[in-house]
Every structure is written in structure tokens, then in C-alpha cells.
Amino acid sequence: MNEIQQILTSMVSTALTPQTAAVAIAVIGLNIHFGFTGLLNIGQSAFMLLGAYGFAISITSYDLPLIVAVFVGLALAFLFALVLGVPTLKLRGDYLAIVTISAAEIIRYVGRSVGYEWLFDKTGGAQGIPGSRYRGPFRDLSVFGDGSTSLLPFNWRDVADGAIWVRLLSWAIVIAVIITVIQIARGKTSLTGRTRALSLTALGAVGVLVTLFAVPVTNQNTGVDGWWTVVVAWGLAVLSSVLVLILTRSPWGRALRGVREDEDAMRSLGKNVFAIKMQALIIGGLFGALGGIMYVLPSTVQPDNMGRSLTFFIYTALLLGGAATIWGPILGSILFFAGRIAVIGITQTYVPNSIMSNQEATQFAFIVVGVALMLLVIFRPQGILGDKRELRFNV
């Protein structure tokens, strides 16, 4: 029982970390590229890395204010999108894929290079930029004060002396809530319009509360990845989703999906396909940069942390949640990171060390991620929230 509680605690705290939220924001950006516009961007990590570099170097080397630093990060991603888009967006989609994956590697290698002293002074090479050097201005903004808080303060330990049935019951409620939310989000219930949105919000809140009741998480208020960073990161993730919701429900979003379906048809209808694709690439890239900034706030700017594997994590999270959906990226990111921790935790706890050591368990989790991505694409390409009807028609 305690082992399970331990695994669940690490799952929930991983799901809550600002880095999960940061990846979710990057997934939201990739969703605009891949899900809505059909742009095969295999270099989303480069947008994140550029955002992170722009943000961190502005503060460490130039002492710029926080808000300016954020804009420098976004501006770098904007330029990167332009540079990638101008030559490739007029060509067939495959070329963008080739160019983005190579450009992402170029950015990473330039970041970790030591040859140019001017550059090395700023990026710190493969060692990167320690978070303590740029975290200050953001931490100073915190309104949460010092100390640490455990959420929820009222949890399973306070009911019936922490009997097993309390925990089992609350876990059952959490699972039921998640299933209900997914059913409603996929439109399987008769709820529509405002009642649907309201019930989703209410169920989501109940789900979070009961989860924290069953698995309380203790964190510093304003520490490295304390509640302040958590709240800001998740707030940004939700805001980004709402922005994407507004954008994609507009005629502009309709044009994006039109481009995904058939560029020539869109041209024959008088749409400027290049401009639409470029706008999508830039917007998605800006979300990527924002995700990158949030990703490095609680850690360091290390180029090797934001390479190909991060791009594929982002793709897995996107496909898991459902491409071309609004809330899929957030759901996918949470499930992806929590699921990976679950695999690690379960193998470390229940598989004897003689068969698989703790370090091997971590690597095993990556194998599971790869297999999961394959199974997902084969058996459920629309993800959890996607509409299967949309994928039934081959384009």
C-alpha cells in the first residue's frame, strides 16, 4: 500500500511540475503546426531552446528586465520560424520536416560549442547556464511568500485515521472523474455548449482536488519549482489553450485546416496558402519559445536537455492527447509524464534489482514510450480526445 502511495505521489508531483506545463505549452504550439495546419515540424525543441537562450542570456549577460527578456526569447523564435519557413513552405511538406530536424540539431550544436569565446561566455557550452543566474527576477515577482505548503492540507490522513478504504475510494473517484471528463470532452454525452464547458470545468476542479486529497503534495512556496512557478506555468498553459481555442474557432482556424486538407484547393479558392502556413509556423513557434522559457525556469539551460528526444516526447504527448483538439495537449502531457514515472516507479519497486537495476528501469521507461508511440499511431491515431470520424477519410 505504501509503495503504491509512493508511486502515486511521484506521479502526481511530476504531473504538477512546471516542466510538464512547459512541455504542454510547446505541445500546444506543435498542435497548431501539425494538428491544425499539417506542418510536419520535427524541431519544436529548437524553438524551445531558442526561447530559453534568448530569455536566459538577456538576463545573465545584459541585465534586461524580465518582460524584455521574455520578448527577446519570443523574438528569436519568430526569426527562426521566418528563416525556416521562407525557403521551405513553398515546397512540399516533407521538406519542412527535413529542414526543421536539421535546424534543431544545428541550434543545439551551436549552443554546446566552445569554439567562439564570445558565444561560449553567454551559452556556457554543454554545461549550459545555471538557473540560479537568471531565476532571480522571476522569483522576486512571487506573491506566495516563503515557507512551504502542502496541498491539500486536509487529506486522506485526516479521515478515519487514514484507513485504506479512504484512499481506495478517493482513487476510484479520481479515475471516475477522469473517465467522465474524457467522455464529455469527446462529445459522447448529450451535454452541449455552455453546460458542457461548465461541467468540464467543474469536474476538472473536483478531479484536481480529490487527486490532491488522495495524494497530497508538499512544495516550497517560492522555491526552484515551488508553487509560484507551478501556478504561473499552468496558468500560461491554460491561457495558451484558450487562445488556441479562440483562434481555431475563427475563420482563420478554418483556413488552417483547409491548408492541412488540400493546398491546391485553397489556392483555387483565392487563399494565400504561403501566408497562412507562415502565420501558423510563427504562432506555433512562439508557443514553443514560451514553453522553453518555462521549461528552463526551474532548471538550467542545457542544450542537450532540449534535443531530439524532447521533440519526440512532445509528439508523443500530442498524439496521446489528440492532435487538432484544444485540450489534448494538456491532457497528453500530463498522462505522458505521469505515465513515464509510473513505469519507472513500478519497475523499480516490483522488478527485482537482479533483473533490472534502478538505472535500467529509467531506460526501460523510454523503451515503453517508444512502443507506446507506435501502438498509439497504429491503433488510436486520433488520440484520447480526437474525433475518429476525422481520421476515417484518407487524404
Next chain:
Amino acid sequence: MSEATAVNAQGTNPLADPQARIDLMADVARTPGSAKPNPILTVDNIVRQFGGMTAVDVDHLEVQRGLITALIGPNGAGKTTFFNLITGFDKPTSAGKGAHWSFEGRTLDKTSASRVARSGMVRTFQLTKSLNRMTVMDNMLLGAQDQAGENLALSMFKPVWRRQEKQIEAKAEELLDRFSLLEKRHDYAGSLSGGQRKLLEMARALMSDPTMIMLDEPMAGVNPALTQSLLGHIQSLRDDGMTVLFVEHDMHVVRHISDWVVVMAEGRIVAEGSAGSVMAEPAVIDAYLGAHHDTDLGDDSLLDEPAAGDAKTDEEQA
């Protein structure tokens, strides 16, 4: 349509009268590249080569405003390539070397496909390009021009484009009703049948209020009853003042609705004229129609009496 180009003061189109159309074209020379009284599209010296093969080599062509012009010719004659060239989907090899084409007096030599469409010349495709993973309604709404909500900055503010959206939705429903697709408006376009997709593509093209519509084999793979109603739609477009240029292989269709016929073979325009006069030309019969063009090749009697059929052909050739 509201954008009718040739509607007179009484609100009726004089060219809706068949006799008026015959009279209009009566004096036009029946030779390739002849001048028309009021051309909407003028094409000069368009050459397109694929490697050593010349797919299109058109010296001069004028398309009369307000009529249905059929473009016919054998497979590989360059009809679709010609369509692609003048709608900006392909570039002529002769670009910059005398190639010149204009639509409603505006030069299109260097105009992109989307600009051509915005200038009022909208096309459909031989292989239907419906946007499969979008609803029929979304397909239609994409056809509308000058949408404020398609501007990225304005798209975030719904009040800016809500009214326009309502208007184009109403227009789309009207068109869908006309093409009997209204019940399907919430279905995905990918779930429609091939013929329905043809209808949807045509309806979508009409959303932009074009002055000229170019249809690439609109009847291919469409059953006879639907062909009938499609023909009715095309004629009513013409009667509303729109110019129609279409590629078609079915000679009955061509004879039935076209006011003027242009024949292409091996990239060149070999004949022009009314349906009757063109189909009587020996050059056209040789290149395209074949000796059997007046007999139905599916006619059982031909199979039953092969000898009689052969005898008849011999007579014709003699």
C-alpha cells in the same frame, strides 16, 4: 448570381435567350484563334514543355463573355495543362518570351493561383479536391472571399467578423440547397459520394461570386440523372451572366449545353466553332471523335450485327 456581368436594366440577361447567343456568335470566324465580340479571357503565345515534349502550344485564344465554352480534345491534348497555366497553377515555358494572357483586361502573366481566383476566375479540378476532414459547411465557408476573420489579428475578436460570418453562412445554405446538399451540411466532406463531391466543389467555387468559372471534367463519374441536374446548374449560371469554360469528353453533353466549342489536339487549338460545325470538321473527326462518333458504342445492335456496322463505317469513310 449577384455579380452578374451582363445583366441589363430590366434585370434579365439578354444572353439567356438561345437565339441571342446564336446571333452573337454568328459573325465570328470558325477558325482557331478567331476574335470574339467581347472576350473576357484572351490568351497569347502560351507554350508549356515537359522536357522535349510540348504539352501546350496555343498561339491565340479568346473566350467570349457570358457564354458556355467547351474545351474538347483527345487524352493528352493538353486541356488540363492549359487550365493549370491560365489559372496560375503552372508556369508556361514561354513565360517572359511573349507569353501573355489577360482576364477582364487585367494581365495575369505573373499572377499567383490565389490572386487569379480572387480576380474572379475560379476553377475546379478533374480529380475532385474536397477538403475531406472538414464539414461540408466549412468547405463552403472557405470559398467566400474577403473574410475579415481570416486575418490573424482580427480573427481573435469575434464581434469583428460575426456578422459577415452569418451572411456567408446564409449564402452557403442557399447554394447547398440549390445543389441538394443542404441535408449534408454537418457531415464530413470525406463521407460524400464522388458525385456529391463534384457538386460540393462547384458550389464552393460559386461562393466567391466568380465572373468566370472553369470546370475540369465536371461530369466524369457522375450518373446520368445527376449529370442532367449538373447541366441545368451550369446553364443557369450562364443565364445569370457567368462565363463558363469547361473540359468534357461526353459529346452529348458538349452538344447539349455549349455555345462555343474549342478543340485541342497535341497541345494546339485545331478548331473552333459552334458544336455542330466543329463536329462536322474532318480534322476534328480524325483527331478526336473517330468515325463512330455518331453511334452509341454501347448499342447492342452494333454487337449483334458486326458486319452491318462495318459496312456502315466503310460507307462513311468513302
